[in-house]
Amino acid sequence: MSKRPSGRVTLVDIAKEANCSVSLVSIVMRGAPGASEQTRARVKAVADRLGYRPDQRARSLRRARSGLIGVTFNVLQPFHADLVEGLYEAVTATDYELVLGAVVAQTDDIAAAEPLLRDRCEALIMLGPTAPPARLAALAAEVPVVMVARPSRIQGIDVVRVDDRGGLRLVVEHLTSLGHERIVLVDGGKAPGVEERIAGYREAMTAAGLEEHIRVIGGGLDEEDGRRAAVEILELDERPTAIAAFNDRCASGVVNHLLTRGVYVPRDMSVVGFDDSRQATRCIVPLTTVAQDTVLMARTALERAIGRATNRYLPTEQVLVPRLVVRNSTSAQHR
Template structure:
């Protein structure tokens, strides 16, 4: 015997045990007012029927859910790494995690509103592409932490890698190989495009070299398109530094398709160090973002602002703390926590 849709409910257990729903509910939830013998009988019947408590119902009854909402954008391997890190960090901090992903048919605003309806108590937004006003409205006043972008408004905490340091290290490495004609493929509308492009120009200008930046994007097609444009103009550089690894992979494949050797003819570098970057056939020089520290910092900052805050601190990240500072690209009065990235040198820039 089962309840609606074949699921065993409290009403199912009550009918089988010959007890009222209120008595069964009290027994199953460990509430007072039920004798030991009656509780044992109800628990036995529930076990025989295969009853399992509905976690959604418990959340509706709870004063605080302890659930952290996470909004991300589907399609980027680095974001998958961040989401996995946020699951780990949430567990470390004693919180559950509810995830929404923005896709072609499911926007960021819709996803964040869904997290609010699901009674999340705070929200982490990864690499948001929407105006802050829309994000703030959708989050309905819940504590908010943004990742992978400068802080968009006063009082909004942001956690991101130190992109200036990462891009500067990458430029210095490639210049150190003797190459002087470098081009940066930007991230188009990506959240950290301006940071990385400005860092590239600054690092090149510090050496008295032009900092050439060309339009790009965040996917493989952006890399293919950039190489095609540069080849068509006859302005192929000695090295192409891409906004991320996806674009770098597309550039590398298109260069090979055109008969150009990597790195002998054109060196290629990316950013993020996604898993495919280390595959021997790719062997991509890149900048690794410290996922563990980024995600632990984001959860720590959010957890301290939740109504159910316990003050628990995770040990994840060890001796690699985030640095708190104000970034010029962030809003006045904003607080940003930046994490040092790490240069990973491989064969694509040898």
């Protein structure tokens, strides 16, 4: 058993002792929904043992405006960097400021959000969060949450995303217009939006009469995931003539490996990405890709966050229309 903290006991002390997040402790102490009865009993027992007493002055401060909007983002994702840039551009027209929480290997979305809560952010914008729905719901019970680039039906959470199904339909329609039939999809592993993009791919292939050529290869979010997928693709008995990748980083990994094996893009295989991030133009072969309008997405997310923070909006889902950007990585099938 840990010894009792010296000085005033805080929610952080309780969270450490109860082995849970600060946001979950806050939910329990406020009696808000989002925690099981077993968790409530455990947290309250720890609070009683440590001698916790609510700080009424802190509660009064939390009720006051801070003028801060928190943003969690993955430092390894170029698409997130584009969104953060768009948020900073949009926030200049408001009287709010942004506070960033980085998601890295050692810090997940919820952990990245906790310092933002301690800074009294009035709302959170979470870019492509991968946390389980229950943990996101618990967070949303404490502060208004706007999720960007992740489909979700979690009650009480705003969603701003692109039409992922429609994006993959654009990809397949573009490739079939160039004469491709054997089109493989490299998915995003466990990333948000995977199911929607797979569904869009399957629907478009079926609509084109290409059901027999439907094939989904396991992939992921980065170049190494793309490389591994390309290795598997090159070992197929019947190679595809075109590859749709989950995002631009994955597509770049595919392109790089194909070139090292003497498979030229787009002469031998066409490759398409998704996001139209800065990675798309930096790839050794500039990528044809599906553009998500990061400026509009960021502006919409910020508007929703401020509206939720000031009790002007109820949670909704905003679905934006994707756009295909054609560059050098696709061409007509060479027979």
